[in-house]
Amino acid sequence: MSNQDANPEELVCREGDGQAIEILTPREVPLGGLRAKKVRRTLPQRDRSFIGAWCFADHYGPDDIEHGNAMALGQHPHTGLQTVSWLFSGRIDHADSAGFTQTVLPGQVNLMTAGKGISHSEFSDTSHGDFTLWGAQLWVALPNHARFTEPTLVHYEPPAVTGDGWTAKVFIGSLLGSSSPVPTHTPLLGAEIVLAAGGEIEIDVDPEFEHGLLVDHGVIEADGCEVKAAELAFIPVGRTTIRIASTDGARLLVLGGTPFGESIVMWWNFVARTHDEIVQYRAEWQDQITKGGQIVPESRAMRPGRFGIVPTATEPPIPAPEMPKNVRLKERR
Incomplete structure (x- = not known):
């Protein structure tokens, strides 16, 4: 179902109009701890940090959450990005420190703008009898002019x-x-x-956009290049159409955008511009969630600060990992 290699190889197809299509294979990572939900991560990669401003792509499921592998992410922080939640099956309850609560169902999108700083929680919900969780969690890097914007949430169900x-x-x-x-x-x-x-479908696309095709299930042919389930095909700028076909049927996400054109430093849940900013954000989060060096037992006991407090939360907040020792985080472009 997924490639567990920590350093997946990047493959290149040269079909269609001659522009290279890169096939990015996923790596399996735990979401929220070693015993937590496993996801397949296709972005970022060693040699590919962005598709447009998309800087992070986790793909998960189908998971039987009645018997484990549920989503249980307690209060945790973000800066400098937007999170995009999209479900194929299941139900996720979102709550954040900006005061928004929102249930996400299949075919609905939650876009949370972290901006200058926010904290939020996400939990899968089986109260309506749906025990299969299946979807994607995506991040968008905010450009420099917008990365300190006020946090907010938008919910939408497209036709x-x-x-x-x-x-x-x-x-x-x-x-x-x-x-x-x-x-x-x-x-x-x-x-x-x-x-x-x-x-089969041929889509007209903006030639100024980079595009990514993230295959959820099935196998597709994208301009003559085979893309398997859980793989992501990167298509560079310049194309005006993309032809996608599947012999046995498939589902995929199409991601795109103009090249981001800025460098970022991304570590844990933070997107910043420098190593020192990351150090600052981590320190501020740890200061909010600890008293006497210990994690506060309930989120309602947290100190106020940059990331705010989720008013409905009762679970302990998630502490930040230790910073890498004697290493400065590198910029991504």
Whole structure:
């Protein structure tokens, strides 16, 4: 189901119009601790940090959460990014320090803007009888002019667009005549496409965009290049169309955007511009959640600070990992 190699190889196809399509394979990582939910991470990679402003892509499921592998992320911080939650199955309850609470269901998007700083929690919910959790968690890096914006949350359920052998839902940007009202700070695209067996679609795309095709299940052919389940195909700028087909049927996410053009430093849940900013953010989070060097037993006992406090939270906040010793974090471009 996934490639557990900590250093996955990057493959290159040279089909279609001759522009290289890179196939990025995932690595399996624990989400929130060694005994926590496992996810397949395809972005960032050693040689690929961005697709547009998309800087992080986790893909998970289908998971039977009645018998373990649930999502249980207690209060934790973010800076300098937007998180995008998209589900294929299941239910996630979101709460944050800006005062927003929102349940996410399949076919709905939650976009949380962390900006200058926010804390939030995410828990899978089986109260409605759906015990299969399946979806993607994506991050967008905020450009320099917007990275200290006020935190907020936007929720949206896009309409389905259908054609011969395919269905699409556009949750960010515009594609196939459908446009999303979800605000972003750089030009972006995010859409789900489902292909029936033998289905094929040719999408008109912005030639100034980079694109990524993240295959959830099935196998697709993208401009002559085979992309398997859990792989991400990177398509560089310059194309005006992308042809996608599947013999047995498939589901995928289409991500895109103009090249980000800025360097970032990304560590744990923080996106910043320098190593020293990361050190500062970590110190501020640890100061909020500890008293006498110990984690506070309840989130309501946290100190106020940059990241705020989730008003409905009762679980202990998640402490930050230790910073790497004698190493300065490197910039990504």
